[in-house]
Amino acid sequence: MTQAKISGxxxxxxxxxxxxxxxxxxGCDVEEVKPDASLIDDLDAESIDFLDMVFRLERAxxxxxxxxxxxxxxxxxxxxxxxxxxxxxxxVGLAQLKEYLSEVPAERxxxxxxxxxxxxxxxxxxxxxLVIAAQREAG
Amino acid sequence: xxxxxxxxxxxxxITEHEPGRRARGRYVVPADIAAFxxxxxxxxxxxxxxxxxxxxxxxxxxxxxxxxxxxxxxxDVLPGNTLELAVEIExxxxxxxxxxxxxxxxxxxxxxxxxxxxxMLPVEEFDSPAALAARFELILGDGAPPGRFHGVDAxxxxxxxxxxxxxxxxxxxxxxxxxxxxxxxxRRPVFPATLLLDAQIRxxxxxxxxxxxxxxxxxxxxxRMTHVKMRSFIPPGATLVIDAELxxxxxxxxxxxSARMDDKPVATARLEVxxxxxxxxxxxx
Numbered sequence: 001m002t003q004a005k006i007s008g009x010x011x012x013x014x015x016x017x018x019x020x021x022x023x024x025x026x027g028c029d030v031e032e033v034k035p036d037a038s039l040i041d042d043l044d045a046e047s048i049d050f051l052d053m054v055f056r057l058e059r060a061x062x063x064x065x066x067x068x069x070x071x072x073x074x075x076x077x078x079x080x081x082x083x084x085x086x087x088x089x090x091x092v093g094l095a096q097l098k099e100y101l102s103e104v105p106a107e108r109x110x111x112x113x114x115x116x117x118x119x120x121x122x123x124x125x126x127x128x129x130l131v132i133a134a135q136r137e138a139g
Numbered sequence: 140x141x142x143x144x145x146x147x148x149x150x151x152x153i154t155e156h157e158p159g160r161r162a163r164g165r166y167v168v169p170a171d172i173a174a175f176x177x178x179x180x181x182x183x184x185x186x187x188x189x190x191x192x193x194x195x196x197x198x199x200x201x202x203x204x205x206x207x208x209x210x211x212x213x214x215d216v217l218p219g220n221t222l223e224l225a226v227e228i229e230x231x232x233x234x235x236x237x238x239x240x241x242x243x244x245x246x247x248x249x250x251x252x253x254x255x256x257x258x259m260l261p262v263e264e265f266d267s268p269a270a271l272a273a274r275f276e277l278i279l280g281d282g283a284p285p286g287r288f289h290g291v292d293a294x295x296x297x298x299x300x301x302x303x304x305x306x307x308x309x310x311x312x313x314x315x316x317x318x319x320x321x322x323x324x325x326r327r328p329v330f331p332a333t334l335l336l337d338a339q340i341r342x343x344x345x346x347x348x349x350x351x352x353x354x355x356x357x358x359x360x361x362x363r364m365t366h367v368k369m370r371s372f373i374p375p376g377a378t379l380v381i382d383a384e385l386x387x388x389x390x391x392x393x394x395x396x397s398a399r400m401d402d403k404p405v406a407t408a409r410l411e412v413x414x415x416x417x418x419x420x421x422x423x424x
Contacts, residue, residue, distance in 0.1 A: 067234045
């Protein structure tokens, strides 16, 4: 997900459908699905909900979103050892993560950041960017 | 291991198989059982998808019930019927299988599953990979002997609140032991999601009967189930709280269903029910 190249206009274009799809998957009102809402902390999403959201977004946008690779993609070009040590994101890894998840408010990044807690950072906009990346991949 | 591949296995033979893509299969519903509810028909379709997906990844993973976006209930299946099963695999890898499928009897569609997704978990947690591979070869070849299923007892469901209102709760006690646990699964017994859904549907229909006026000589039957989501495994002996919340509309209704275990949600779904003439509404009498 090369989010640096994803414009606000592109995100705005997909956000209404992304929000509605997430609301449908979580059984909540679409008004609750704000662009910067943490899917886990604000909307109570669990791992099965992430699978559901990706599945529904694939259908809504007719794209293929690789499952189980969101955290892996966040690593960018870093090796696993460069990105994390014993389950803790390294300094260089955290810089990469902040760049990858540029839509996430800075205060939500904890120090240290545990790899298992990375999904807590994902927001509605993160999923909008995943959709855009998948649309680009599909050409 | 007498119950393995018997007490909760609903594919006798795979008659067509395009690896990783699609398959057709057959299951003969034993004539001597009391009933074969729609959820078991759905289970049969899901099991055919599971065989195709497990074979596709070399029996390293097995899919578990998680998401079923839409199930359309068309007609009842009776003891003695032969189910013709068909599945289309949309995608399948080490993470998950996405599929659609249907079951029919004598050319008449009984059930259709749309947009289902099962995450893959390591086979070794649940079963012997070698035993699964051998069973797959059997049902892909000559087929397994039919008639090894002897029915399942419905779990005990006791209404706790909402005697005639639009929402109600009940307790559901999963048995400590049952033959199906020997098949689902041999290394890790799990209460089948389809049996939970069957109990939830029965409870929802009770709520719909109590809370609404249905046309004379009709009773509500399920027509469509959507947003099925299984959040965690249910072990033998678990006590669940199941809820049904009804939104009535003329001669049909929608119900929100949920199940909780230790106050945590384990399953959610939405059910649409419609009026059907009593004599043709056999599955849920």
